[in-house]
């Protein structure tokens with residue numbers, strides 16, 4: 001049994017383009033009675049610290065990361081690691097860490113920070129990336145022609161999200177909301193999408209997600225790969241509309257659609273277990289080669305000879321695998337999602353299937 005003090009502290013990364021409502025959400029979190037004791041780390045991009053003044057006084061502790069953008073300035077990331085280390089020295093005083101990125105940050109390198117420093121990596125677990133989207137202003141940012149040849153952070157923030165809050169839904173019409181949702185789904189078709197006003201959201205939908213564990217628990221639900229918002233809701237088994245085109249076990253499905261040709265996601269499901277060392281070697285090689293294009297890899301893996309789920313997390317070239325809770329009475333199977341540019345589904349599938357335990361070996365075991 002893992003004691004509470006040894007358990008890794010969940011970290012939520014809160015992101016969203018400038019003005020999307022991050023500080024508003026932070027204030028909501030800090031004033032809500034939710035039972036979590038939260039340490040907040042804020043990063044502001046600008047000369048003057050305004051954000052900390054915007055955050056309401058509360059019992060939670062708030063730390064500022066040095067000025068500069070958390071995703072691209074090495075000093076700022078070192079600063080983040082330093083703050084995390086200090087926090088972790090007295091982790092009996094809180095049970096959740098929230099990192100608010102600046103509006104111009106790419107959250108992937110921020111998430112990667114938690115894997116980069118070994119001491120920190122052992123003590124924290126990425127609970128989820130929550131992205132706020134400004135329903136009024138997001139479209140022009142997504143289509144910004146000035147960013148055409150550069151990374152567009154508004155796009156990246158949506159692509160890597162585990163939860164998306166479509167905020168300021170009071171300021172646009174229903175048809176405009178549906179249009180924004182449709183656009184968001186071209187970039188990220190997996191993350192549950194929640195509409196909000198003044199970032200008011202049930203906190204259980206964004207904190208304590210244990211994203212990958214909860215994904216694992218729903219793996220037997222054949223709809224888990226299909227969570228597009230249709231008419232503004234997240235699909236579930238009670239929907240009346242078409243859920244026909246589900247992938248077969250072992251089949252891949254391109255969830256990125258074709259609207260934005262530069263970013264897509266590809267998902268796989270396998271029922272046979274993986275030979276894990278060989279798989280990790282292949283994935284390491286793949287990311288070393290294509291880590292610029294592959295933004296994010298996430299997965300729950302069925303590992304040969306192990307009765308625990310294994311959680312796979314990759315951010316660009318950094319990859320880690322951690323054992324998680326046992327499968328209990330669930331039938332083990334693996335699920336992997338790749339998000340990025342120029343993803344070749346058939347090459348990825350063959351790279352993965354090579355490391356599945358053969359049926360004969362499985363029967364002999």
Ligand SMILES: Nc1nc2c(ncn2[C@@H]2O[C@H](COP(=O)(O)OP(=O)(O)OP(=O)(O)O)[C@@H](O)[C@H]2O)c(=O)[nH]1
Pocket residue numbers: 016017018019020021022023024025051102103167168169170171196197198199
């Ligand atoms: N009408 C309306 N206004 C909102 C909503 N959410 C936030 N706002 C307002 O939008 C403005 C920006 O909100 P912030 O919470 O400061 O946004 P932010 O993402 O922290 O901004 P940056 O620090 O610039 O990245 C503030 O004036 C908020 O009061 C909403 O749902 N509806």
